[in-house]
Structures are given as structure tokens and as C-alpha cells.
Amino acid sequence: MEEATMSAERAEELVSKRKSSGSVIWRWFGFRVSDEQQHHVICRECNKQVPARGGSTTNLFHHLKQRHKLQFKESLKLRAAEAPAASHRQPEKAPAPKQSSLQTSFSRNVPYEKKSDKWCTITKAVSYHIAKDMVPVATVEQVEFKKLLKTMDPRYELPSRNYFAREALPQMYTEVRQSLADQLANVTHFALTSDMWSSRTCEPYMSVTVHFIQDWEMKTACLQTSYFLQDHTGEHIAEALQDAIASWKLQEKYLVAITTDNGSSIVKAVELNEWLRMQCFGHRLHLAIGHGMNDKRVTRAISLCKRIVSCFSYSWKKRRHLAEVQIQLGLPSHQLITESATRWGSRQQMIERVLEQEGALAKVLSNDKKTRHLVPTWQDLEVLEAVQKVLKPLQDFTDALSG
Numbered sequence: 001m002e003e004a005t006m007s008a009e010r011a012e013e014l015v016s017k018r019k020s021s022g023s024v025i026w027r028w029f030g031f032r033v034s035d036e037q038q039h040h041v042i043c044r045e046c047n048k049q050v051p052a053r054g055g056s057t058t059n060l061f062h063h064l065k066q067r068h069k070l071q072f073k074e075s076l077k078l079r080a081a082e083a084p085a086a087s088h089r090q091p092e093k094a095p096a097p098k099q100s101s102l103q104t105s106f107s108r109n110v111p112y113e114k115k116s117d118k119w120c121t122i123t124k125a126v127s128y129h130i131a132k133d134m135v136p137v138a139t140v141e142q143v144e145f146k147k148l149l150k151t152m153d154p155r156y157e158l159p160s161r162n163y164f165a166r167e168a169l170p171q172m173y174t175e176v177r178q179s180l181a182d183q184l185a186n187v188t189h190f191a192l193t194s195d196m197w198s199s200r201t202c203e204p205y206m207s208v209t210v211h212f213i214q215d216w217e218m219k220t221a222c223l224q225t226s227y228f229l230q231d232h233t234g235e236h237i238a239e240a241l242q243d244a245i246a247s248w249k250l251q252e253k254y255l256v257a258i259t260t261d262n263g264s265s266i267v268k269a270v271e272l273n274e275w276l277r278m279q280c281f282g283h284r285l286h287l288a289i290g291h292g293m294n295d296k297r298v299t300r301a302i303s304l305c306k307r308i309v310s311c312f313s314y315s316w317k318k319r320r321h322l323a324e325v326q327i328q329l330g331l332p333s334h335q336l337i338t339e340s341a342t343r344w345g346s347r348q349q350m351i352e353r354v355l356e357q358e359g360a361l362a363k364v365l366s367n368d369k370k371t372r373h374l375v376p377t378w379q380d381l382e383v384l385e386a387v388q389k390v391l392k393p394l395q396d397f398t399d400a401l402s403g
Helices: 002-012 059-065 067-087 102-107 117-132 137-141 145-150 161-184 234-247 264-273 281-292 297-315 316-329 346-356 356-364 378-402
Strands: 029-032 041-043 190-198 204-214 217-227 255-261 278-279
Touching: 041 059, 059 067, 117 137, 117 161, 137 145, 137 161, 161 204, 161 217, 190 234, 190 264, 204 234, 217 234, 234 264, 255 264, 264 278, 278 281, 278 297, 281 378, 297 316, 297 356, 297 378, 316 356, 346 356, 346 378
Parallel strands: 190 255, 255 278
Antiparallel strands: 029 041, 190 204, 204 217
16 A cells, blocks of 8 residues: 555656657656656656657557556557547648659650641741731740740740741741632622832832621631832732732622722722722711811911920920829820821821820920920910811711721
């Protein structure tokens, strides 16, 4: 009896493990209070020290099995009872990632074979980007563009600039042309639209567009935009129009009409071909508006608008000052619009923008002695507002008709 009491007292002197692993074995083992680092494991039953390196509990279970059989059986029962619960609580481990084979690792660095499906798909996408977004063919030589494609697919090798210029893009043109030719082969009636124009580099071109109905749906396609180096005489234009429809195997007898502007050369060309010509409504409306504004006050006000726009177009300092004043006055951060002789409706848009920014324009122009004379007077503003009131419905009508 005395020995049991002494054993209980000795057991009470032990403290539990501070960082317990949750093992049931620590019910029968502990550490002395004086052992602050808890280096020496003590059995609560016999008060003997049991070696347990690195927190291993193997020796502890072995000690119970050899010295305290009843306690050992109890520990086995507790371990058996906790095992299912522990397995239920622990989340399932994700499957270990499979190690890539040597063949797979090497193949990642092997470029696609030329003309393979993957290589052709990516190359075709690059070709469409050049054609549809109208970017220079030299884009394929830019370092960052190559880096972009290399990041997306390291196995893809971008062809040279010459490949796209001489093979990819011509092949794409051939495919698109053949697809359109197949559609036009079944067309019985069609109309044309043609116009002469110059590029920004002053190179002359002639465009021809076809319009036809297929499955009760209006179809439109640009047949060609060809470089027109010859003199723009009626005879040359008539011959070029004949060549355009002949190259697409379109028959003149199925041509309903051709729509053009009122240029004397194009009018003569249509007459030489003996085609029915429809005058462009937008162009005629534009001419009518121009004739209707043949008034001194209107001419002066519009001329003033053009000079104001020109003043800001050639001075980045004034554009910067205008942006600051727009913020101060709470006006929209819009740029001024320049009138173009060939853009129908651009005059109305120019006037509308000047009236919208009139407060900011007056403040910027009045700060410079050289531009104070460009500040619109109340008479100019009245004329511009009257012109805007007349042109706005016509502009909306033209947009609706064109759409």
C-alpha cells in the first residue's frame, strides 16, 4: 500500500510533453518538472528513464510491452480505436506527380516539323493577323513578337519574312479569291461600285466592289484595289473596269448598274462601256450642301473653324493647354476634327466639335497674342449654330441611308 502511494506521488511529479504528437503512449510517460528542455522521458508506472531519441515512440511501446503488460494491452486498444478516426479526418493526399520520361522531356525542345498540322495552324494564324489587322510583314522579324510566340509554344519556329510575303499571304489570297469566285459563279444579277483614290503617299488606285443577292441576303465584296499608274482618262478607266469583271468571269449582260461619283473621267468611262450609271447619293448630297452654303457669312465662319483646327493641329503646346482647360471647365476630352473634302459629313462634325469646345478654345486662344484673332465672335457662333442645326438632320439621314 505504501509502495503504491509512493508510486502515485512520483507519477504526479511528472509533467506531460509540451508538443505532443497525439500518440496514446504519452499517457504513461512524462518529464520531470526540473527537466525544462524535456530531454529525458520518464515512465509514470516505474519512474524509470526510457531513451527516446528524436521523439520516437518505438522504445516507449517496447518498455510497456516488457515491463507493464496490462498498460501495453490498453495502449494497443486505444491505438486500434483511434486509427479509423484519424484516417477519416486526414484529407486524401493528391497523387504524386508523375515524372516525365526522357523521351517526353527531349521532345519538348524539339521544333515542330515544317508542314506539320500544329506548325501550319500557328503559321496560318500569324498570316491572318498580318492580313486582317493590316500590320507590316516585317512584324515577324520583331524581337518581342518572336518572344511572344516562343512563350506560347517553345516548339514553334517562326518562318522568315520572305515566307509570309511570297508563300503564306499569296496562298491565303488565292484561297479567299477562289471562295468568292465560287459564290459569283452562281450569280445571275449584280451591281458594281467603283472609285478612284490616292493613298497617303499619293499613289493612285482604283477600287471595284460587287453587290449581289444570295439566299435573299445582300452580299458585298471588294473585287480589287489595283494600282492605277495610267492617266485617269475615260478610255483607260473603261478598259480597267472591263478587265476587272473579266478577271472574275462576270458577264456584262448580268450587270444591273454601276454606282460612281460625278467625276468626268469615271462618267465618260461608264458611257464608253454603255453601262447604266447610278449617281452616288452621298456624293450628290455633299455637293448640294456645298452649293447651299455659298454665303459670305457661312464661308467666313467655316473658314474660321478650319483655321482654329489647323492652329491646334500644328502645336502640341496648344493641344496640351486645351486638355488642361477641358478638365477645368468639365468639358469632354475630345480632339478637334478636320474637314476632309472627300469625307461627306466631316464639315458638320468639325462645326459640332468646335461648338462643343467653344469655351475651352476661346480661353486657350485668348492667352496668345498671335491667336486672339481666332476667337469666334458671337456673330460667328450664331452662324455656326445655324449651320449645325441644318446639317445635323442631313448627317443623321445620310448615316441611316448608308447603313
